[in-house]
Amino acid sequence: MTTTHNITLRNSDKQFEAGNEDTVLDAALRAGFVLPYSCRTGSCGTCKAFVASGQVDYGVYQQQALSDAERGQGFALLCRAKPRSDLVVEAREVVAVEGIDIKILPCRVAKMELLSPDVMGLQLTLPKNQSFKYLPGQYIDILLRGGRRRSFSVANVAGHGSVLDLHIRRVPGGEFTNHVFTELKQRDLLRFQGPFGTFFLREDATGPVIFMAGGTGFAPLKAIIEHALAANVSRPMHLFWGARARRDLYMLELAESWAQAGDQFRFTPVLSEPLAHDQWQGETGLVHHAVTGTYPDLSAFEVYTSGPPPMIEAGKSSFARCGLPLDRLYFDSFEFANDRTQVENPA
Ligand SMILES: Cc1cc2nc3c(=O)[nH]c(=O)nc-3n(C[C@H](O)[C@H](O)[C@H](O)COP(=O)(O)OP(=O)(O)OC[C@H]3O[C@@H](n4cnc5c(N)ncnc54)[C@H](O)[C@@H]3O)c2cc1C
Ligand code: FES
Structure with missing residues (x-):
């Protein structure tokens, strides 16, 4: 049976629900609240937040993203942490990304161009009846068999019709990137989910x-x-x-x-x-x-x-x-x- 917990964002007093098996980040995104995040795999530390009250299961993550000392002080990685009680969390909302739906879409490989010996430019086109909104700087996940996924940033500005450009570096021994260089062809179909991440230009700032x-x-x-x-x-x-x-x-x-x-x-x-x-x-x-x-x-x-x-x-x-x-x-x-x-x- 799924137990649900109440999560409160201390800065804004906003609340949402998360099940025992939800990460706090996934539950926030589902409820329409965007908190800072990037990799979603417990590696980068962008989603680190102070848990002011309540208990979490910290999940699997890399030590470089959350040190033992930080964990001892009450911090957790929201992309990995699952609630074990009601929580009060100190995390700033990223309002600019709110209202942008995270979708799963099919796409077709329209163009492939070798940009350097180990970088492939991939142009993906979306179905004509589909719209895909994202902020410049955000990324998508290419969905592979078995629920696996690979992240790539969108290299072009939204609003250029329904075309997404990716720059894919070939990773030695890498499953997907080698597939791109050796087997993928123009007109092949892929599926992706996105947009993800909070990497975009903060336009309210004025400094250099x-x-x-x-x-x-x-x-x-x-x-x-x-x-x-x-x-x-x-x-x-x-x-x-x-x-x-x-x-x-x-x-x-x-x-x-x-x-x-x-x-x-x-x-x-x-x-x-x-x-x-x-x-x-x-x-x-x-x-x-x-x-x-x-x-x-x-x-x-x-x-x-x-x-x-x-x-x-x-x-x-x-x-x-x-x-x-x-x-x-x-x-x-x-x-x-x-x-x-x-x-x-x-x-
Ligand atoms: C938010 C985000 C955005 C990204 N955007 C881009 C992008 O725009 N362009 C791009 O080229 N890449 C990007 N990446 C990296 C890209 O997702 C990985 O290189 C890709 O998942 C590798 O997939 P693969 O199946 O070929 O390798 P896998 O089969 O998953 O990996 C095989 C092995 O190769 C090694 N390896 C794989 N990837 C890397 C890596 N990046 N660095 C070091 N060692 C690695 C590991 O040892 C791994 O076990 C992004 C990653 C993130 C998290
Ligand atoms: S550690 Fe990268 S988003 Fe959570």
Whole structure:
């Protein structure tokens, strides 16, 4: 028998119900309340919140996302935690995403383009009678057999008809990404669920913005930046894009064209392992070092960063040391799916 518990959001006094087997995040999403989250697999820590009263089952998660000390102080990961009593939780609602339905939709592979030796551009078209609303920066889950799923950020701005662009990096030994490179064909059908996540531009803020991408972490930032430029956002913006070699900066000319279009946008590509034939004259090293080298005082900035988990972790601690307030750091850490700790359907 399912026991239901009452969950109260302390900041707003709003309430919703969650069953014993619901994660607090899934129950909140189902009730139409969006709390900060990204990976939904207990890996990134975005959904960490203070449980002011009540008991939870903490679920399976990675230590890096919630330390024992934080758990001891009363924090839990809402994408993993299941209620064992009524709860009072301290979590800010992300109002901009509310009212956007999370749907399951079929889609067709309209176009496949090799953007670099290990990045495939996939263009998906949706059924004509279906609408799909999302905020630039959000991601979708491609649904695989057996209830498994793989997350990919949407790289284009909503409103371009019913077309979604994805940038898919081939992971050595990766089941789905290898399928994309070896078997998937134009006109194949896929199913996806989304949109997910709370990685999008906070348009009520006014300060300067830094974007930091690693590899295909460029995808959600491309959507965010194209949206910001089209909306004439006048805040100073600086994109740093880190990759190994020149061939991995698979849309370098596009990023350069943003910087050429106006003074308020700057672009710095950074290579960690440039090849001799790259004849690279630009910045080298780790991309987060390029950010802190350029901006040793980040106290007035907002930072949006997406890409490999080690880059996000290194960025978080370096940026904090440079004075970036934690509540002005937004990130999508490209964690891989953990099929053993499969999340439940929030829809
Ligand atoms: C919110 C979010 C957004 C994402 N957006 C994108 C995107 O736009 N583009 C993109 O290319 N990727 C993105 N990712 C990462 C992407 O979801 C994974 O790379 C993908 O799930 C790999 O699927 P697979 O079946 O090929 O690998 P699996 O078969 O699941 O993995 C096989 C093994 O490869 C390793 N592995 C898999 N993925 C990774 C990884 N990302 N990093 C390091 N090791 C890994 C692990 O050891 C794993 O056990 C995103 C992830 C998240 C959470
Ligand atoms: S740890 Fe919960 S959303 Fe990533």
